[in-house]
C-alpha cells in the first residue's frame with residue numbers, strides 16, 4: 001500500500017499502488033457541485049468514460065455517454081458489491097461518501113442476493129399499491145399548498161411542497177409516524193452531502209441506525225399494512241438478516257426522498273424559467289395518453305436528472321468501453337445527469353428543455369438493467385400531481401427574484417437546488 005497525498009483538510013485515504021496508475025488527466029469532481037452541467041461538459045472532453053477523482057482524491061471512472069452507460073449497467077463484469085473495490089480496505093469510516101457505498105441492501109448486491117433483497121421492495125411498490133396512493137397524494141398536495149398560500153410574501157416551494165410531499169408519502173408507505181419522519185429527514189439530506197465533515201459523517205451513520213432500530217421496534221409492537229411490517233415478516237421468516245432489514249428500510253427512505261424532491265424542484269424551476277414550455281403545458285388538452293404533465297416530468301428527468309453521479313460499481317475484470325479500458329477492481333460511477341444530455345443520442349438540441357421532444361431511446365434517469373428503480377411510477381405520480389395542482393391553483397406563479405438565487409445542493413449524487421423561492425399569486 002502507498003498513501004496518495006491528500007489536499008490539506010481532506011480525508012486521508014490509503015490507496016493501493018494500482019490507484020496511482022489512474023490517468024494524470026483525471027478531473028477532480030467538486031464535491032460542492034456548484035455547476036453540475038458545466039463540469040459534465042469538461043468531463044465529456046475525455047469521451048463517454050472519464051477518469052475522475054472523488055473527495056479525498058479517490059479515483060473512479062464516470063460513465064457519461066448514453067450507450068456507454070447502458071453497457072456498464074448490464075455488464076457481467078461490473079458489480080455492486082463494494083468488497084470488489086481494490087481500494088475498499090483503505091476507505092475510512094468517515095469518508096463523506098461512505099453512506100452511499102457501504103450499505104447492505106439491494107443497491108449494493110448482485111445476482112441471486114440482489115433478487116432476494118429487491119423482492120420485498122418491488123412488492124411494496126407494485127402498481128396496485130401506487131394507484132391506491134393517488135387520492136392520498138392529491139390530499140397531501142392540496143394541504144401543503146393551502147399552508148404555503150397562507151405564508152406572507154414569497155414562499156420556498158422546496159421547503160413547503162417538494163420536500164414534505166415525498167417524505168409524507170414515504171411515511172405512509174413505510175408506516176413511519178410524523179415525529180419519526182422529521183428526525184429522518186435531515187439524516188437523508190446529510191447522506192447526500194458530499195462536503196460533510198468527518199465527525200458529521202460518523203454522527204449521521206450512528207443516528208440512522210438508531211432511528212431505524214427504533215422504528216422497527218415500534219412496528220413490531222404495532223404491525224400495520226406497510227413496508228416496515230412486511231420487511232419485519234421477511235426477517236422473521238429468515239429471508240432477511242437484521243442488518244439487511246435496517247439497510248432495506250434505509251434504502252427506501254434515502255432513494256425515495258431527495259430524488260423525488262429534486263424532480264419536483266427541477267421541474268417547477270424549468271417551467272418557471274421557460275415561459276414557452278410552461279404555456280404549452282398549461283394550455284395543452286388533458287386527455288389520458290397525452291398528459292402534458294407526464295411530458296414535463298419525462299423531459300425534466302432527461303434534461304436535469306435529479307440523480308447526478310450514482311455511486312458505485314466495481315469492475316471484476318478489465319472492462320473496455322469505446323477507447324477506454326477500466327482496470328479490474330476500479331470504481332465506476334453512473335453519471336445519469338450527463339447521459340440525459342448526450343449529444344450523440346439527443347442531437348445538438350440536447351441542452352434544450354423541450355416537453356414536445358420524443359426521445360429515440362428509453363429514459364435512463366431511473367437506471368437500466370437489474371437495478372432499475374422500482375420507485376419510478378411512484379415518483380412520476382407525485383411529480384405529475386404536484387405540477388398539475390400547483391399550476392392550476394396558482395396560474396400566475398413566478399420565481400421570486402428578490403430572494404437570493406437558489407444554490408445547487410452540495411452533492412455529487414443529488415442534482416437539484418437547495419431552495420425554490422416563488423411568489424404564488
Ligand code: HEM
Pocket residue numbers: 106107108118121125170251252255256257259260263306307310334336364365366367368370371372373374375376378379380
Ligand atoms: C425522481 C425520483 C427518482 C429517481 C430519479 C430515481 C432514480 C433511481 C436510479 C437511477 C436507480 C438505479 C441506481 C443504480 O443502481 O444505478 C434507483 C434505484 C432505486 N430506487 Fe429510485 N429513483 C427515484 C425515486 C424512487 C422512489 C420514490 C423510491 C421508493 C419509494 C425509489 C427506490 C429505489 C430503490 C429501492 C432502488 C434500488 C433498486 C435496486 O438496486 O434493485 N426510488 N433509483
